[in-house]
Amino acid sequence: MYSKTVMDHFSNPRNVGVIEGADGVGEEGNPVCGDMMTVYIKVKDGRIDDIKFQTFGCGAAIAVSSMLTEMAKGKGIEEAKKITNKDVAEALEGLPKNKLHCSNLGADVLHKAIEDYEKTKA
Numbered sequence: 001m002y003s004k005t006v007m008d009h010f011s012n013p014r015n016v017g018v019i020e021g022a023d024g025v026g027e028e029g030n031p032v033c034g035d036m037m038t039v040y041i042k043v044k045d046g047r048i049d050d051i052k053f054q055t056f057g058c059g060a061a062i063a064v065s066s067m068l069t070e071m072a073k074g075k076g077i078e079e080a081k082k083i084t085n086k087d088v089a090e091a092l093e094g095l096p097k098n099k100l101h102c103s104n105l106g107a108d109v110l111h112k113a114i115e116d117y118e119k120t121k122a
Contacts, residue, residue, distance in 0.1 A: 002059070003093035005067075010059040015069035017052040024117025028109035035061040037109045039069070043117055048072050048080055053109075060099035064106040067091050072110055081114055083107050 002010070022040035029036040035057030042050040051073050055065040068088050072080045088106040089095050 002063075002096070005091070005093045006060065006063045006095065009063035009066040009092065013062055013066040015052050015066065015073070016054070018054060019050060019052050022113075023120065024113040024115075026109045026112030026114070026116060028105045028112060030105060033057070033061075035105060037061065037065055037105050039065070039109045039113045041072075041110075041113045041117060043077065047074060047076050049074075058099070060095055061105065063092055064088055064095075065109075068106040068110055077114060077117070081111065083110060 019040035019042050023043045024041045026039045027037070035055070037053060037055045037057070040052045041048050051069045053065040053069055055062050068083070071083055071088065071091060075083075085104045085107045089100065
């Protein structure tokens with residue numbers, strides 16, 4: 001069973017979309033289940049000013065993406081780097097065991113977007 005929080009983020013996902021001219025883009029996929037996540041970040045004064053996602057996958061993957069963007073928005077880059085897969089799953093009040101792999105994609109894709117931003121900035 002999914003928690004109310006998972007169902008809310010699946011039914012009403014936050015921050016869906018694409019940021020044209022994003023400062024960083026991360027992509028992550030799981031070939032086993034077919035989930036694919038893309039996260040776009042816009043950085044202003046060292047903080048994640050805007051963040052959007054596109055996810056193709058199950059309800060848990062969509063909920064993870066939505067929660068992840070809510071957790072990262074407004075955070076400093078260094079603070080956002082510290083968001084873990086476990087943090088995302090806990091914020092969603094847990095995921096069924098067979099869906100925990102979805103939370104693994106979440107923080108990973110955010111970290112890839114931040115890496116992309118840092119490479120471009122360097």
